[in-house]
Amino acid sequence: MRIPALATALTLVLASPAVAQTIAPILTTPDARDPHSYARPAEARVTHVALDLAADFDTHVIRGIATLDILAKPGAKLVLDDNGLKIVTITDANGNGKPLAYEVGAVDKIHGAPLTVTLNGADKIRIAYASSPDAKALQWLTPAQTAGKKQPFLFSQGEAILNRSWIPTQDSPGIRQTWEAKIAVPKQLTAVMSGLATAKPTCVADRCTFQYKMDKPVAPYLIALAVGDIAFKSTGPRTGIWAEPATLPKAAYEFGELEKFVAAAEGLYGPYRWGRYDVLVLPPSFPFGGMENPTLTFATPTAIAGDRSLVSLIAHELAHSWSGNLVTNATWDDFWLNEGFTSYFENRIMEALYGKRRADMEADLAWTDMMAAVKEAGGPAAKDTQLHLDLDAARDPDDGMTQIAYDKGASFLRTIEKQVGRARWDAYLRSYFDRHAFQPQTSAGFLADLKSKLLTPAEAKTIGVDTWVYSPGIPANAVHVTSAAFPAVDAAAKAYAAGGPLSGVPGKATTQEITRFLSQLPRTLPAERLKALDAAFGWNMTGNAEIRFAWLQLALANHYAPADASAEQFLTSQGRRKFVAPLFQQLMDSGDWGHTLAMDIYGKARAGYHAVTQVTVDRITGWKLMN
Incomplete structure (x- = not known):
């Protein structure tokens, strides 16, 4: 399968002032070519998605209308990503309603298929469609699979390339889009999305319609939906918890300090730009610890320990509001730009809120996880231990979502911090998020920025920044944060293994210990x-x-x-x-x-x-x- 490069995007930027405002310069570079999308944004790209949908819990289908705003060269065709969508019609949405010719290409088991639309000059198109019952992004739960056992539940999980199974758009992280949505659901259920509510729900007969909007351009994998028997509890003027009623009391206690988390993050790297920060605790089948959907983190109930000992998960997802959501990897080869930055930032939030002792324990455990990930990848010479990956079209981008991106990435940033000092590093990071806000980024782009705005040539050479990003293994100068609490724990484990008494076991210690x-x-x-x-x-x-x-x-x-x-x-x-x-x-x-x-x-x-x-x-x- 051959997917065109984005290198010709510069032609479109120069040709159209309007496009120049919406295509980030980073997308004109060869390393921003996305092998996991069929889109050709240099010719035509989606800038806004408006959804008017209904969720059918009987057939496990979402159906309705997607209206797309398009920027395109004259005569260009629009290529979207499609994975199992049932297209009914595609029409010109500029008022004439004329049908537009379209073609669904050959299906690839990883990427789905290209959906190519002949625009005939249209800059807004209307797609009537339905998802398939087995859409990969959507999980339909029976009442028995929920905490409350009374109502069904639906949630989406779009990362990395799954949203193309329920939204017809260009499903590439570098092609940022604003969006709005109306979603009709059974009257007894509540729908929430990763945007701000724009109206109170309206109910007719046995269905209610909810409305949401995201007025900031985001990567399409960050459009998220959940529908179920859920309730809300405020934790502050801009934060709160959504969960099933059976889960809400425990969740509201566990994550009750959200306002403190947001304030701590802002104190480090600048203002929170998304309005609200709420957390939705999903049923247990959610596949990740958390998902950083803007305005609404999706979180696993496995983080509810009763003693707030696992809230670093929330620190991590909140940190994504800067690294990942604000500045996003342009392709999945640079997944570390999302997760490495976020893992570093998470640890800084934990230090600010809970002190260095706890932050050091978590960083030390992450080091162990990183070394295990290197071993699992095939050893320090394995290519998948690089930060910048080479995930060609034959591989699923999920293959790159390992602890290498998280923990080697965080170790790299700690190594820079050690070289330049925390004050210089923090000032740079805050500036970096400001200067690249709402834009995609590549490894090459970050390294160029780092060398231009922070590091001297001598510092860049001492750190070995290019080796860190483009070579496998863990460099010898990697900063290993060691916990002062762990030597005693390690000694207790050694003693117990040798036949020592139970009294030496840290059974009432912290989760980390x-x-x-x-x-x-x-x-x-x-x-x-x-x-x-x-x-x-x-x-x-x-x-x-x-x-x-x-x-x-x-x-x-x-x-x-x-x-x-x-x-x-x-x-x-x-x-x-x-x-x-x-x-x-x-x-x-x-x-x-x-x-x-x-x-x-x-x-x-x-x-x-x-x-x-x-x-x-x-x-x-x-x-x-x-x-």
């Missing part, structure tokens, strides 16, 4: 030692998902039989890929016993997982080959 302790225990531990831990601390059924995950990794590695039921309960009650994928991989690597258990559990769990998680676990288990 407990997960560190569990990770440091040997993978070959006698059953009676595991049983003693289980009896003393109840980690086999703890409600803290991070501790439960670390415990199951240890217990399953030792074939600790009582953990089988715990693993089944954990893997069938939530679908967060961070937890699900490693545990299934561990079971599949554990011989006949683990393989049998994995396939039994997955047979029960798969239907409740989001497509993102299904794709990953299908690959791990070989499910589709066997069923």
